Amino acid sequence: xxxxxxxxxxxxxxxxxxxxxxxxxxxxxxxxxxxxxxxxxxxxxxxxxxxxxxxxxxxxxxxxxxxxxxxxxxxxxxxxxxxxxxxxxxxxxxxxxxxxxxxxxxxxxxxxxxxxxxxxxxxxxxxxxxxxxxxxxxxxxxxxxxxxxxxxxxxxxxxxxxxxxxxxxxxxxxxxxxxxxxxxxxxxxxxxxxxxxxxxxxxxxxxxxxxxxxxxxxxxxxxxxxxxxxxxxxxxxxxxxxxxxxxxxxxxxxxxxxxxxxxxxxxxxxxxxxxxxxxxxxxxxxxxxxxxxxxxxxxxxxxxxxxxxxxxxxxxxxxxxxxxxxxxxxxxxxxxxxxxxxxxxxxxxxxxx
Numbered sequence: 410x411x412x413x414x415x416x417x418x419x420x421x422x423x424x425x426x427x428x429x430x431x432x433x434x435x436x437x438x439x440x441x442x443x444x445x446x447x448x449x450x451x452x453x454x455x456x457x458x459x460x461x462x463x464x465x466x467x468x469x470x471x472x473x474x475x476x477x478x479x480x481x482x483x484x485x486x487x488x489x490x491x492x493x494x495x496x497x498x499x500x501x502x503x504x505x506x507x508x509x510x511x512x513x514x515x516x517x518x519x520x521x522x523x524x525x526x527x528x529x530x531x532x533x534x535x536x537x538x539x540x541x542x543x544x545x546x547x548x549x550x551x552x553x554x555x556x557x558x559x560x561x562x563x564x565x566x567x568x569x570x571x572x573x574x575x576x577x578x579x580x581x582x583x584x585x586x587x588x589x590x591x592x593x594x595x596x597x598x599x600x601x602x603x604x605x606x607x608x609x610x611x612x613x614x615x616x617x618x619x620x621x622x623x624x625x626x627x628x629x630x631x632x633x634x635x636x637x638x639x640x641x642x643x644x645x646x647x648x649x650x651x652x653x654x655x656x657x658x659x660x661x662x663x664x665x666x667x668x669x670x671x672x673x674x675x676x677x678x679x680x681x682x683x684x685x686x687x688x689x690x691x692x693x694x695x696x697x698x699x700x701x702x703x704x705x706x707x708x709x710x711x712x713x714x715x716x717x718x719x720x721x722x723x724x725x726x727x728x729x730x731x732x733x734x735x736x737x738x739x740x741x742x743x744x745x746x747x748x749x750x751x752x753x754x755x756x757x758x759x760x761x762x
Contacts, residue, residue, distance in 0.1 A: 437452060437455055437456075437746045438452065439452070439746075439747070440559055440747070441549075441553045441559055441560040441561070441562075441747075442559075442560075442561045442562060442571055442572070442743060442747065443549050443550055443553060443560065443562045443569070443571070444562060444568075444569040444571050444606075444607055444610065445569075445571050445574055445575070445607050445610040445611045445614065446610045448571075448610075448611075448614065449614065450614045450615060450616070453575070453578065453611060453614055453615065455746070456575055456579075456739065456742050456743060456746065457575070457578060457579045457582055457739075457742075459742040459745065459746065460575075460579050460735070460738045460739045460741070460742040461738075462742075463503075463737075463738040463739075463741040463742050463745075464734075464735070464738040466503060466741070467503065467734070467737060467738055467741075472503050473502075473503055473505065474503065474504060474505060475504075475505040476504045476505060476745060476750070477501065477504040477505050477506035477744060477745065477748055477750075478505040478506070479507075480501075480504075480505075480506040480507070480537050480538070480744075480748050481506065481507045481508075481509070481534075481535060481536050481537050481538075482497070482501040482506050482507070482508045482509070482536070482537065482538045482539075482540065482744065483508075483509045483510075483511060483531050483536045483538070483539045483540070484497055484498060484508065484509070484510040484511065484540045484563075485511050485513075485527065485528075485531070485539055485540065485541050485542070486510070486511070486512075486513065486540075486541075486542040486563070487513045487518070487541075487542060487543045487544060487548075488542050488543065488544050488564070490542055490563070490564075491710070492709055492710075492733055492736065493542065493563050493564065493572070493573070493736075494510065494542070494563075496733070496736045496737050496740055497540050497561075497563065497740050498510060499737050500737050500738075500740035500741040500743075500744055501744055503737070503741060504741055504744060504745060506744065509536075511527075511531075517530075524543070524548060524551060524552055525551065525552070525555045528552045528555055528556045528558070528560075529555060529556060531556070531558065532556045532557065532558045536558050537558060537559065537748065538558055538559040538560075538561060538744060538747055538748070539552065539556070539558050539559070539560055539561070540561045540563050541560060541561070541562060541563060541565070542563040542564045542565075543564075543565050543566070544565075544566055545565065545566050546565050546566030546567060546568035546569075547565060547566075547568065548565050548566075549561075549562040549565050550565075559747040559748075561743065561747070564603055565603065566603065567600075567601045567602065567603050567606075568603055568606060569603050569606055569607045570603040570604045570606075570607050570708075571607045571611075572736070572739060572740055572743065573603075573604050573607065573608075573708050573736070574604065574607035574608045574610070574611040575611065575739045575743070576732055576735050576736040576738075576739040576740075577604075577608055577611070577665070577706060577708070577732065578611050578612070578615060579735050579738070579739050580704075580706065580728055580731055580732050580735045581593070581663055581704065581706075583731075583735070584704055584728065585662060585663070585704070587616075588612065588615040588616060588617045589615070589616035589617070590616065590617070590618060591617050591618065591662040591663065592617070592618045592620065592660060592661050592662050592663070593608075593612055593617045593618070593619050593620070593661070593662065593663040593664075593665065594619075594620045594621075594622060594657050594658055594661040594663070594664050594665070594699075595608065595619065595620070595621050595622065595665045595667060596622045596623060596654060596657065596658075596664065596665070596666050596667065596689060596691055596716070597622075597623055597627070597666055597667030597668065597669055597689065597716050598623060598627045598667055598668070598669050598670065598673060599621045599623050599627060599628050599629060599632075599667070600623075600626075600627050600628055600629040601627070601670070601673070602667050602668075604667065604708045605621070605667060606645070608665065609621075609645055609646050609648060610645075610646060612646075613646035613647070613648075618649070619646075619648040619649065620648065620649045620650075620651055620657050620661075621648050621649070621650055621651075622650075622651050622652065622653075622654050622657035622658075622689070623652070623689060624652065624678075624679065624685070624688070624689065625652060626678040626679065627673065627678060627679075628650065628652075629645070632645060632648060632650055654688065654689050654691075654695060655695060655698060658695055658696065658698040658699050659698050659699075660698075660699065660700055661698075661699040661700060661703055662699075662700055662703060662704070663703065663704045663706065664691060664696065664699055664703055664704070664705050664706070665706045665707065665708075666691045666705070666706070666707045666711070666716050666717040667707075667708070667716060668707070668708065668709075668710065668711060668712060668716060669682070669685060669712060669715055669716045682715055685715065685716075686714065686715050686716075689716070690714075690715065690716060690717065690718060691705070691716065691717045691718065691721060692718040692721060693718065693720060693721050693724070696721060696726070702726075703726055704726060704728050705721060705722075705724070705726045705727045705728065705729070706727075706728060706729060706732060707722065707729050707732075708732070709729065709732070709733070711729070
């Protein structure tokens with residue numbers, strides 16, 4: 410569980426025309442966003458509902474508002490990224506924040522500067538929020554212990570990717586509404602997927618029925634209740650496990666294909682990528698077992714022809730590109746909430762303009 414300093418933000422409950430829900434009457438109780446394991450359903454709903462307002466801003470002819478004027482965001486990425494990095498940059502700029510992106514290959518990191526020194530340096534420059542992508546699991550947690558700037562985990566090793574999970578939840582909700590009881594099937598490399606771990610926490614909080622599917626070598630230890638030691642009962646939320654993709658996809662409301670990295674074959678976890686594709690690729694033939702109105706998702710970047718067939722990735726049930734758009738709205742909502750600005754009426758008014 411994540412221990413965070415409290416920044417109370419009570420969103421306005423004013424409704425925007427065309428919206429069926431208002432902002433929840435609750436408080437956002439996090440100074441950092443490190444994962445979703447300590448976020449309640451109500452807190453997640455707060456983010457998703459505010460993201461509705463942010464989508465309205467993005468859909469304007471000139472998508473710019475001054476809601477975060479004077480707020481400084483630093484993107485600190487130690488790994489390559491296209492979607493997440495660009496999404497955070499755009500989210501901050503749309504809200505009027507000052508956004509600085511630090512390239513690890515041309516910064517003092519190359520001279521041996523530690524993560525702790527880097528985040529302290531950023532805070533000394535009066536940075537308000539630091540978005541961190543790092544190859545080492547736990548790096549954002551370490552950073553949060555050494556700065557009072559808000560830390561947002563943009564992916565740490567194979568551990569967590571909470572903003573991807575939130576945008577996945579938001580995208581599902583826009584199509585199916587309440588996720589309670591909805592069957593969500595994740596197919597692929599669950600063991601090494603930071604997206605899968607955060608999705609599991611978020612989906613469990615929202616009441617979805619989650620099925621994970623993949624080769625036994627790509628399923629994390631401890632998913633089965635009987636395999637868990639008593640002290641690890643909360644290591645991951647309860648899910649159903651199915652190694653047969655045809656069985657897993659039966660009556661699915663949402664199917665999430667996860668990227669397969671070639672390193673898994675090199676590590677001896679798979680006989681070959683060809684065999685993986687033959688047994689676990691999400692194809693049109695297999696998707697007929699899901700509900701006719703199912704949603705097909707992928708966190709990107711995707712390997713067409715390996716974990717997902719190209720025709721279904723571009724098909725009429727695919728909402729993969731919508732996930733990218735929604736990622737900007739969700740990250741706008743998070744930056745606003747973490748800024749501690751207590752009234753969202755300015756954002757709502759701007760969305761209505």
